[in-house]
Amino acid sequence: MRLDQYLKSCCLEKHRSEAKKACDLCLVKVNDHAAKASKEVRSGDIITIDSETRSVKLEILLVPPGQVSRKEAVELCRVIHDEHKKLLDF
Numbered sequence: 093m094r095l096d097q098y099l100k101s102c103c104l105e106k107h108r109s110e111a112k113k114a115c116d117l118c119l120v121k122v123n124d125h126a127a128k129a130s131k132e133v134r135s136g137d138i139i140t141i142d143s144e145t146r147s148v149k150l151e152i153l154l155v156p157p158g159q160v161s162r163k164e165a166v167e168l169c170r171v172i173h174d175e176h177k178k179l180l181d182f
Contacts, residue, residue: 093155095122095139096129101156103165104141104148119143138172149173 093101099111099120112129114120120127121140133139133152141148149172156168 093133094129095120095127095131095133098133098152098155098168099139099141101160101165102150102168103162114141114143139169145177145179147173147175147177 096105096108096111096115099105099114100108105111105114111120115127115129115131118126119142121142122131122133122137124138124140134155135152137152139150139152150169151172152169154168156164160168
């Protein structure tokens with residue numbers, strides 16, 4: 093499955109286009125390497141998403157064959173690290 097499709101399936105991004113944009117901005121890494129939206133992911137891969145407000149690292153447990161419900165999406169990955177960043181107020 094493509095990385096952008098997986099991010100949408102896991103409910104990490106609301107739309108596939110947002111997942112693609114995050115990849116284009118080099119905010120998404122797979123196994124510590126910057127990844128394009130078209131990268132094929134598989135079980136055992138480690139995905140890191142580092143945005144302005146949040147840093148998430150997760151392990152892929154299962155790659156679904158197609159669409160999944162929100163309840164099933166929780167079982168697709170295991171969160172290793174999840175940090176919310178504070179924005180500086182001026």
